[in-house]
Amino acid sequence: MERRDIVLVVDDAPGTLGLLNDTLESAGYMVLVAQSAAAAMTVIERITPDIVLMDAVMPGMDGFEACRRMKRNASLISVPVIFMTGLTESEDVVRGFDAGGVDYVIKPVAPDEVLARISAHLANARLTRSAHAALDVAGRFLLAVDRDGTVLWATPQASSLLRLANPIDASLPGWQPLADAQLPRLPPVPLPDGRRLEFHHVGQIEPEELLLRVTATDPKREEAVLRDRLGLTAREAEVLLWLGRGKSNRDIAEILTMSPRTVNKHLEGIFAKLGVENRASAAALAVRVLGGG
Structure with a gap:
Protein backbone atom coordinates (compact mmCIF):
# COMPACT_ATOMS: atom_id res chain seq x y z
CA MET A 1 0.00 0.00 0.00
CA GLU A 2 1.38 3.37 -1.00
CA ARG A 3 2.22 5.67 1.88
CA ARG A 4 0.06 8.81 2.11
CA ASP A 5 1.66 12.18 2.85
CA ILE A 6 0.82 13.44 6.33
CA VAL A 7 -0.47 17.01 6.70
CA LEU A 8 -0.67 18.58 10.15
CA VAL A 9 -3.28 21.37 10.29
CA VAL A 10 -3.01 23.76 13.24
CA ASP A 11 -5.86 26.25 13.76
CA ASP A 12 -8.03 27.34 16.67
CA ALA A 13 -11.12 27.77 14.43
CA PRO A 14 -13.17 24.53 14.20
CA GLY A 15 -14.72 25.65 10.92
CA THR A 16 -11.34 26.05 9.22
CA LEU A 17 -10.15 22.71 10.62
CA GLY A 18 -13.25 20.96 9.30
CA LEU A 19 -12.98 22.52 5.84
CA LEU A 20 -9.29 21.67 5.49
CA ASN A 21 -9.71 18.17 6.92
CA ASP A 22 -12.40 17.33 4.35
CA THR A 23 -10.49 18.98 1.49
CA LEU A 24 -7.19 17.24 2.25
CA GLU A 25 -8.68 13.81 2.96
CA SER A 26 -10.60 13.98 -0.33
CA ALA A 27 -7.28 14.73 -2.06
CA GLY A 28 -5.71 11.59 -0.56
CA TYR A 29 -3.71 13.05 2.31
CA MET A 30 -3.57 11.72 5.86
CA VAL A 31 -4.65 14.62 8.07
CA LEU A 32 -3.69 15.39 11.66
CA VAL A 33 -5.36 18.33 13.40
CA ALA A 34 -4.47 20.48 16.41
CA GLN A 35 -6.53 23.35 17.82
CA SER A 36 -3.56 25.09 19.43
CA ALA A 37 0.17 25.44 18.99
CA ALA A 38 0.73 23.56 22.24
CA ALA A 39 -1.36 20.65 20.97
CA ALA A 40 0.66 20.69 17.73
CA MET A 41 3.89 20.36 19.75
CA THR A 42 2.44 17.25 21.41
CA VAL A 43 1.47 15.75 18.05
CA ILE A 44 4.91 16.19 16.48
CA GLU A 45 6.57 14.51 19.46
CA ARG A 46 4.86 11.29 18.30
CA ILE A 47 4.51 11.71 14.53
CA THR A 48 6.62 13.67 12.05
CA PRO A 49 4.34 15.25 9.42
CA ASP A 50 5.39 15.78 5.83
CA ILE A 51 4.03 19.34 5.82
CA VAL A 52 2.32 21.72 8.26
CA LEU A 53 -0.49 24.24 7.70
CA MET A 54 -0.12 26.68 10.58
CA ASP A 55 -2.51 29.43 11.65
CA ALA A 56 -0.38 32.50 12.37
CA VAL A 57 -2.59 34.05 15.08
CA MET A 58 -3.83 31.80 17.91
CA PRO A 59 -4.44 32.29 21.64
CA GLY A 60 -1.41 31.55 23.78
CA MET A 61 1.53 30.52 21.66
CA ASP A 62 1.14 31.95 18.13
CA GLY A 63 2.03 30.16 14.93
CA PHE A 64 5.29 32.06 14.46
CA GLU A 65 6.64 30.87 17.82
CA ALA A 66 5.38 27.34 17.19
CA CYS A 67 7.26 27.27 13.89
CA ARG A 68 10.44 28.55 15.53
CA ARG A 69 10.23 25.79 18.14
CA MET A 70 9.67 23.17 15.46
CA LYS A 71 12.74 24.30 13.57
CA ARG A 72 14.89 23.82 16.69
CA ASN A 73 14.24 20.09 16.31
CA ALA A 74 16.79 18.62 13.88
CA SER A 75 14.25 16.08 12.54
CA LEU A 76 11.75 18.84 11.64
CA ILE A 77 14.09 21.31 9.94
CA SER A 78 13.17 20.16 6.43
CA VAL A 79 9.39 19.90 7.08
CA PRO A 80 7.70 22.76 5.14
CA VAL A 81 5.44 25.08 7.14
CA ILE A 82 2.78 27.08 5.31
CA PHE A 83 1.20 29.87 7.33
CA MET A 84 -2.50 30.63 7.14
CA THR A 85 -3.11 34.24 8.02
CA GLY A 86 -5.43 37.18 7.73
CA LEU A 87 -2.38 39.38 8.25
CA THR A 88 -1.37 40.89 4.93
CA GLU A 89 1.06 43.58 6.02
CA SER A 90 4.53 42.94 4.63
CA GLU A 91 6.12 42.86 8.08
CA ASP A 92 3.76 40.03 9.11
CA VAL A 93 4.65 38.06 5.99
CA VAL A 94 8.34 38.61 6.73
CA ARG A 95 7.79 37.36 10.29
CA GLY A 96 6.50 34.11 8.87
CA PHE A 97 9.54 33.57 6.67
CA ASP A 98 11.89 34.59 9.49
CA ALA A 99 10.24 31.98 11.73
CA GLY A 100 11.05 29.27 9.19
CA GLY A 101 7.91 29.19 7.04
CA VAL A 102 8.13 28.51 3.30
CA ASP A 103 4.86 30.09 2.17
CA TYR A 104 1.57 31.61 3.31
CA VAL A 105 -2.08 31.66 2.25
CA ILE A 106 -4.60 34.36 3.10
CA LYS A 107 -7.68 33.61 5.20
CA PRO A 108 -10.39 32.74 4.47
CA VAL A 109 -8.49 29.96 2.74
CA ALA A 110 -9.35 28.83 -0.79
CA PRO A 111 -9.18 24.98 -0.85
CA ASP A 112 -7.82 24.77 -4.40
CA GLU A 113 -5.03 27.22 -3.61
CA VAL A 114 -4.10 25.30 -0.45
CA LEU A 115 -3.94 22.02 -2.39
CA ALA A 116 -1.76 23.57 -5.09
CA ARG A 117 0.71 25.03 -2.60
CA ILE A 118 0.89 21.82 -0.58
CA SER A 119 1.57 19.79 -3.71
CA ALA A 120 4.38 22.13 -4.82
CA HIS A 121 6.11 22.25 -1.43
CA LEU A 122 5.83 18.50 -0.90
CA ALA A 123 7.47 17.93 -4.29
CA ASN A 124 10.34 20.27 -3.35
CA ALA A 125 10.71 18.60 0.04
CA ARG A 126 10.87 15.15 -1.58
CA LEU A 127 13.63 16.28 -3.92
CA THR A 128 15.56 17.70 -0.98
CA ARG A 129 15.11 14.52 1.08
CA SER A 130 16.22 12.38 -1.87
CA ALA A 131 19.37 14.46 -2.31
CA HIS A 132 20.16 14.29 1.40
CA ALA A 133 19.53 10.54 1.52
CA ALA A 134 21.89 10.06 -1.43
CA LEU A 135 24.61 11.89 0.50
CA ASP A 136 24.04 9.57 3.45
CA VAL A 137 24.32 6.48 1.24
CA ALA A 138 27.61 7.85 -0.05
CA ASP A 218 34.55 5.17 19.16
CA PRO A 219 37.78 6.61 20.58
CA LYS A 220 38.28 3.83 23.12
CA ARG A 221 38.22 1.12 20.47
CA GLU A 222 40.48 3.07 18.13
CA GLU A 223 42.86 4.00 20.92
CA ALA A 224 43.12 0.30 21.83
CA VAL A 225 43.95 -0.60 18.21
CA LEU A 226 46.73 2.01 18.07
CA ARG A 227 48.06 1.01 21.47
CA ASP A 228 48.20 -2.72 20.66
CA ARG A 229 49.37 -2.49 17.05
CA LEU A 230 52.03 0.17 17.57
CA GLY A 231 53.20 -0.56 21.10
CA LEU A 232 52.14 2.80 22.53
CA THR A 233 51.03 3.82 26.00
CA ALA A 234 47.34 4.64 26.47
CA ARG A 235 48.09 8.38 26.53
CA GLU A 236 50.31 8.18 23.44
CA ALA A 237 47.53 6.32 21.63
CA GLU A 238 45.07 9.10 22.50
CA VAL A 239 47.43 11.79 21.19
CA LEU A 240 48.14 9.85 17.99
CA LEU A 241 44.43 9.24 17.40
CA TRP A 242 43.67 12.98 17.36
CA LEU A 243 46.80 13.72 15.37
CA GLY A 244 45.55 11.31 12.73
CA ARG A 245 42.32 13.26 12.58
CA GLY A 246 44.15 16.42 11.66
CA LYS A 247 44.03 18.14 15.04
CA SER A 248 46.67 20.70 15.97
CA ASN A 249 48.67 20.46 19.19
CA ARG A 250 46.43 23.14 20.66
CA ASP A 251 43.29 21.18 19.73
CA ILE A 252 44.72 17.95 21.14
CA ALA A 253 45.63 19.72 24.38
CA GLU A 254 42.06 21.05 24.73
CA ILE A 255 40.46 17.70 23.92
CA LEU A 256 42.65 15.70 26.30
CA THR A 257 42.88 18.46 28.94
CA MET A 258 46.66 18.64 28.96
CA SER A 259 49.14 21.38 28.15
CA PRO A 260 50.54 21.83 24.61
CA ARG A 261 53.98 21.17 26.08
CA THR A 262 52.81 17.77 27.34
CA VAL A 263 51.39 17.01 23.88
CA ASN A 264 54.82 17.78 22.40
CA LYS A 265 56.51 15.40 24.86
CA HIS A 266 54.09 12.62 23.93
CA LEU A 267 54.70 13.28 20.24
CA GLU A 268 58.45 12.93 20.74
CA GLY A 269 57.89 9.51 22.28
CA ILE A 270 55.47 8.53 19.51
CA PHE A 271 57.91 9.53 16.75
CA ALA A 272 60.66 7.50 18.38
CA LYS A 273 58.52 4.37 18.79
CA LEU A 274 57.13 4.55 15.26
CA GLY A 275 60.45 5.39 13.65
CA VAL A 276 59.07 8.50 11.94
CA GLU A 277 60.39 12.04 11.86
CA ASN A 278 57.34 14.29 11.64
CA ARG A 279 53.63 14.75 12.32
CA ALA A 280 52.54 13.96 8.77
CA SER A 281 54.23 10.55 8.77
CA ALA A 282 52.83 9.66 12.20
CA ALA A 283 49.31 10.76 11.18
CA ALA A 284 49.50 8.76 7.94
CA LEU A 285 50.54 5.64 9.85
CA ALA A 286 47.66 6.08 12.31
CA VAL A 287 45.15 6.40 9.48
CA ARG A 288 46.58 3.30 7.77
CA VAL A 289 46.42 1.21 10.96
CA LEU A 290 42.86 2.26 11.79
CA GLY A 291 41.74 1.78 8.22
CA GLY A 292 42.92 -1.77 8.35
CA GLY A 293 41.08 -2.73 11.44
Whole structure:
Protein backbone atom coordinates (compact mmCIF):
# COMPACT_ATOMS: atom_id res chain seq x y z
CA MET A 1 0.00 0.00 0.00
CA GLU A 2 1.38 3.37 -1.00
CA ARG A 3 2.22 5.67 1.88
CA ARG A 4 0.06 8.81 2.11
CA ASP A 5 1.66 12.18 2.85
CA ILE A 6 0.82 13.44 6.33
CA VAL A 7 -0.47 17.01 6.70
CA LEU A 8 -0.67 18.58 10.15
CA VAL A 9 -3.28 21.37 10.29
CA VAL A 10 -3.01 23.76 13.24
CA ASP A 11 -5.86 26.25 13.76
CA ASP A 12 -8.03 27.34 16.67
CA ALA A 13 -11.12 27.77 14.43
CA PRO A 14 -13.17 24.53 14.20
CA GLY A 15 -14.72 25.65 10.92
CA THR A 16 -11.34 26.05 9.22
CA LEU A 17 -10.15 22.71 10.62
CA GLY A 18 -13.25 20.96 9.30
CA LEU A 19 -12.98 22.52 5.84
CA LEU A 20 -9.29 21.67 5.49
CA ASN A 21 -9.71 18.17 6.92
CA ASP A 22 -12.40 17.33 4.35
CA THR A 23 -10.49 18.98 1.49
CA LEU A 24 -7.19 17.24 2.25
CA GLU A 25 -8.68 13.81 2.96
CA SER A 26 -10.60 13.98 -0.33
CA ALA A 27 -7.28 14.73 -2.06
CA GLY A 28 -5.71 11.59 -0.56
CA TYR A 29 -3.71 13.05 2.31
CA MET A 30 -3.57 11.72 5.86
CA VAL A 31 -4.65 14.62 8.07
CA LEU A 32 -3.69 15.39 11.66
CA VAL A 33 -5.36 18.33 13.40
CA ALA A 34 -4.47 20.48 16.41
CA GLN A 35 -6.53 23.35 17.82
CA SER A 36 -3.56 25.09 19.43
CA ALA A 37 0.17 25.44 18.99
CA ALA A 38 0.73 23.56 22.24
CA ALA A 39 -1.36 20.65 20.97
CA ALA A 40 0.66 20.69 17.73
CA MET A 41 3.89 20.36 19.75
CA THR A 42 2.44 17.25 21.41
CA VAL A 43 1.47 15.75 18.05
CA ILE A 44 4.91 16.19 16.48
CA GLU A 45 6.57 14.51 19.46
CA ARG A 46 4.86 11.29 18.30
CA ILE A 47 4.51 11.71 14.53
CA THR A 48 6.62 13.67 12.05
CA PRO A 49 4.34 15.25 9.42
CA ASP A 50 5.39 15.78 5.83
CA ILE A 51 4.03 19.34 5.82
CA VAL A 52 2.32 21.72 8.26
CA LEU A 53 -0.49 24.24 7.70
CA MET A 54 -0.12 26.68 10.58
CA ASP A 55 -2.51 29.43 11.65
CA ALA A 56 -0.38 32.50 12.37
CA VAL A 57 -2.59 34.05 15.08
CA MET A 58 -3.83 31.80 17.91
CA PRO A 59 -4.44 32.29 21.64
CA GLY A 60 -1.41 31.55 23.78
CA MET A 61 1.53 30.52 21.66
CA ASP A 62 1.14 31.95 18.13
CA GLY A 63 2.03 30.16 14.93
CA PHE A 64 5.29 32.06 14.46
CA GLU A 65 6.64 30.87 17.82
CA ALA A 66 5.38 27.34 17.19
CA CYS A 67 7.26 27.27 13.89
CA ARG A 68 10.44 28.55 15.53
CA ARG A 69 10.23 25.79 18.14
CA MET A 70 9.67 23.17 15.46
CA LYS A 71 12.74 24.30 13.57
CA ARG A 72 14.89 23.82 16.69
CA ASN A 73 14.24 20.09 16.31
CA ALA A 74 16.79 18.62 13.88
CA SER A 75 14.25 16.08 12.54
CA LEU A 76 11.75 18.84 11.64
CA ILE A 77 14.09 21.31 9.94
CA SER A 78 13.17 20.16 6.43
CA VAL A 79 9.39 19.90 7.08
CA PRO A 80 7.70 22.76 5.14
CA VAL A 81 5.44 25.08 7.14
CA ILE A 82 2.78 27.08 5.31
CA PHE A 83 1.20 29.87 7.33
CA MET A 84 -2.50 30.63 7.14
CA THR A 85 -3.11 34.24 8.02
CA GLY A 86 -5.43 37.18 7.73
CA LEU A 87 -2.38 39.38 8.25
CA THR A 88 -1.37 40.89 4.93
CA GLU A 89 1.06 43.58 6.02
CA SER A 90 4.53 42.94 4.63
CA GLU A 91 6.12 42.86 8.08
CA ASP A 92 3.76 40.03 9.11
CA VAL A 93 4.65 38.06 5.99
CA VAL A 94 8.34 38.61 6.73
CA ARG A 95 7.79 37.36 10.29
CA GLY A 96 6.50 34.11 8.87
CA PHE A 97 9.54 33.57 6.67
CA ASP A 98 11.89 34.59 9.49
CA ALA A 99 10.24 31.98 11.73
CA GLY A 100 11.05 29.27 9.19
CA GLY A 101 7.91 29.19 7.04
CA VAL A 102 8.13 28.51 3.30
CA ASP A 103 4.86 30.09 2.17
CA TYR A 104 1.57 31.61 3.31
CA VAL A 105 -2.08 31.66 2.25
CA ILE A 106 -4.60 34.36 3.10
CA LYS A 107 -7.68 33.61 5.20
CA PRO A 108 -10.39 32.74 4.47
CA VAL A 109 -8.49 29.96 2.74
CA ALA A 110 -9.35 28.83 -0.79
CA PRO A 111 -9.18 24.98 -0.85
CA ASP A 112 -7.82 24.77 -4.40
CA GLU A 113 -5.03 27.22 -3.61
CA VAL A 114 -4.10 25.30 -0.45
CA LEU A 115 -3.94 22.02 -2.39
CA ALA A 116 -1.76 23.57 -5.09
CA ARG A 117 0.71 25.03 -2.60
CA ILE A 118 0.89 21.82 -0.58
CA SER A 119 1.57 19.79 -3.71
CA ALA A 120 4.38 22.13 -4.82
CA HIS A 121 6.11 22.25 -1.43
CA LEU A 122 5.83 18.50 -0.90
CA ALA A 123 7.47 17.93 -4.29
CA ASN A 124 10.34 20.27 -3.35
CA ALA A 125 10.71 18.60 0.04
CA ARG A 126 10.87 15.15 -1.58
CA LEU A 127 13.63 16.28 -3.92
CA THR A 128 15.56 17.70 -0.98
CA ARG A 129 15.11 14.52 1.08
CA SER A 130 16.22 12.38 -1.87
CA ALA A 131 19.37 14.46 -2.31
CA HIS A 132 20.16 14.29 1.40
CA ALA A 133 19.53 10.54 1.52
CA ALA A 134 21.89 10.06 -1.43
CA LEU A 135 24.61 11.89 0.50
CA ASP A 136 24.04 9.57 3.45
CA VAL A 137 24.32 6.48 1.24
CA ALA A 138 27.61 7.85 -0.05
CA GLY A 139 28.82 8.15 3.55
CA ARG A 140 28.62 11.94 3.56
CA PHE A 141 26.74 12.85 6.73
CA LEU A 142 26.42 16.58 6.16
CA LEU A 143 24.71 19.54 7.75
CA ALA A 144 24.60 23.28 7.17
CA VAL A 145 24.66 25.85 9.97
CA ASP A 146 24.59 29.61 10.19
CA ARG A 147 27.25 31.59 12.02
CA ASP A 148 25.31 31.31 15.29
CA GLY A 149 25.42 27.51 15.10
CA THR A 150 21.74 27.01 14.23
CA VAL A 151 21.25 23.97 12.00
CA LEU A 152 19.69 25.00 8.67
CA TRP A 153 19.43 21.48 7.22
CA ALA A 154 20.93 18.07 7.77
CA THR A 155 20.98 14.73 5.97
CA PRO A 156 18.90 12.05 7.73
CA GLN A 157 21.89 10.27 9.30
CA ALA A 158 23.45 13.55 10.40
CA SER A 159 20.10 14.54 11.89
CA SER A 160 19.93 11.25 13.84
CA LEU A 161 23.41 11.82 15.26
CA LEU A 162 22.51 15.38 16.24
CA ARG A 163 19.42 14.15 18.10
CA LEU A 164 21.60 11.76 20.10
CA ALA A 165 23.88 14.63 21.11
CA ASN A 166 21.24 17.30 21.62
CA PRO A 167 17.67 15.91 21.55
CA ILE A 168 15.86 19.22 22.12
CA ASP A 169 17.82 21.99 20.45
CA ALA A 170 18.84 22.27 16.79
CA SER A 171 21.93 24.28 17.64
CA LEU A 172 25.30 22.56 17.71
CA PRO A 173 26.64 21.80 21.20
CA GLY A 174 29.67 23.91 22.11
CA TRP A 175 29.29 26.28 19.15
CA GLN A 176 30.68 29.79 19.53
CA PRO A 177 29.21 32.51 17.24
CA LEU A 178 31.59 33.27 14.38
CA ALA A 179 32.81 36.60 13.08
CA ASP A 180 32.99 37.18 9.32
CA ALA A 181 35.49 34.88 7.56
CA GLN A 182 36.16 33.00 10.81
CA LEU A 183 36.12 29.19 10.53
CA PRO A 184 34.50 26.95 13.17
CA ARG A 185 36.56 24.97 15.69
CA LEU A 186 34.26 22.49 17.38
CA PRO A 187 35.37 20.16 20.17
CA PRO A 188 34.22 16.52 19.95
CA VAL A 189 30.79 15.97 21.52
CA PRO A 190 30.35 12.86 23.71
CA LEU A 191 27.33 10.64 23.04
CA PRO A 192 25.48 8.60 25.68
CA ASP A 193 26.74 5.33 24.14
CA GLY A 194 30.40 6.29 24.59
CA ARG A 195 31.03 7.41 21.01
CA ARG A 196 32.02 10.95 20.07
CA LEU A 197 30.70 13.23 17.38
CA GLU A 198 33.32 15.07 15.38
CA PHE A 199 32.53 18.02 13.12
CA HIS A 200 34.68 18.93 10.14
CA HIS A 201 34.35 22.16 8.17
CA VAL A 202 33.78 21.32 4.48
CA GLY A 203 33.17 24.76 2.98
CA GLN A 204 30.87 27.75 2.72
CA ILE A 205 27.67 27.53 0.70
CA GLU A 206 26.40 31.07 1.23
CA PRO A 207 27.82 34.00 3.25
CA GLU A 208 25.77 32.83 6.26
CA GLU A 209 25.67 29.07 5.51
CA LEU A 210 28.57 26.80 6.46
CA LEU A 211 28.76 23.16 5.40
CA LEU A 212 29.99 20.64 7.98
CA ARG A 213 30.57 16.89 7.93
CA VAL A 214 29.78 14.90 11.07
CA THR A 215 31.19 11.52 12.04
CA ALA A 216 30.60 9.28 15.06
CA THR A 217 33.69 7.53 16.33
CA ASP A 218 34.55 5.17 19.16
CA PRO A 219 37.78 6.61 20.58
CA LYS A 220 38.28 3.83 23.12
CA ARG A 221 38.22 1.12 20.47
CA GLU A 222 40.48 3.07 18.13
CA GLU A 223 42.86 4.00 20.92
CA ALA A 224 43.12 0.30 21.83
CA VAL A 225 43.95 -0.60 18.21
CA LEU A 226 46.73 2.01 18.07
CA ARG A 227 48.06 1.01 21.47
CA ASP A 228 48.20 -2.72 20.66
CA ARG A 229 49.37 -2.49 17.05
CA LEU A 230 52.03 0.17 17.57
CA GLY A 231 53.20 -0.56 21.10
CA LEU A 232 52.14 2.80 22.53
CA THR A 233 51.03 3.82 26.00
CA ALA A 234 47.34 4.64 26.47
CA ARG A 235 48.09 8.38 26.53
CA GLU A 236 50.31 8.18 23.44
CA ALA A 237 47.53 6.32 21.63
CA GLU A 238 45.07 9.10 22.50
CA VAL A 239 47.43 11.79 21.19
CA LEU A 240 48.14 9.85 17.99
CA LEU A 241 44.43 9.24 17.40
CA TRP A 242 43.67 12.98 17.36
CA LEU A 243 46.80 13.72 15.37
CA GLY A 244 45.55 11.31 12.73
CA ARG A 245 42.32 13.26 12.58
CA GLY A 246 44.15 16.42 11.66
CA LYS A 247 44.03 18.14 15.04
CA SER A 248 46.67 20.70 15.97
CA ASN A 249 48.67 20.46 19.19
CA ARG A 250 46.43 23.14 20.66
CA ASP A 251 43.29 21.18 19.73
CA ILE A 252 44.72 17.95 21.14
CA ALA A 253 45.63 19.72 24.38
CA GLU A 254 42.06 21.05 24.73
CA ILE A 255 40.46 17.70 23.92
CA LEU A 256 42.65 15.70 26.30
CA THR A 257 42.88 18.46 28.94
CA MET A 258 46.66 18.64 28.96
CA SER A 259 49.14 21.38 28.15
CA PRO A 260 50.54 21.83 24.61
CA ARG A 261 53.98 21.17 26.08
CA THR A 262 52.81 17.77 27.34
CA VAL A 263 51.39 17.01 23.88
CA ASN A 264 54.82 17.78 22.40
CA LYS A 265 56.51 15.40 24.86
CA HIS A 266 54.09 12.62 23.93
CA LEU A 267 54.70 13.28 20.24
CA GLU A 268 58.45 12.93 20.74
CA GLY A 269 57.89 9.51 22.28
CA ILE A 270 55.47 8.53 19.51
CA PHE A 271 57.91 9.53 16.75
CA ALA A 272 60.66 7.50 18.38
CA LYS A 273 58.52 4.37 18.79
CA LEU A 274 57.13 4.55 15.26
CA GLY A 275 60.45 5.39 13.65
CA VAL A 276 59.07 8.50 11.94
CA GLU A 277 60.39 12.04 11.86
CA ASN A 278 57.34 14.29 11.64
CA ARG A 279 53.63 14.75 12.32
CA ALA A 280 52.54 13.96 8.77
CA SER A 281 54.23 10.55 8.77
CA ALA A 282 52.83 9.66 12.20
CA ALA A 283 49.31 10.76 11.18
CA ALA A 284 49.50 8.76 7.94
CA LEU A 285 50.54 5.64 9.85
CA ALA A 286 47.66 6.08 12.31
CA VAL A 287 45.15 6.40 9.48
CA ARG A 288 46.58 3.30 7.77
CA VAL A 289 46.42 1.21 10.96
CA LEU A 290 42.86 2.26 11.79
CA GLY A 291 41.74 1.78 8.22
CA GLY A 292 42.92 -1.77 8.35
CA GLY A 293 41.08 -2.73 11.44
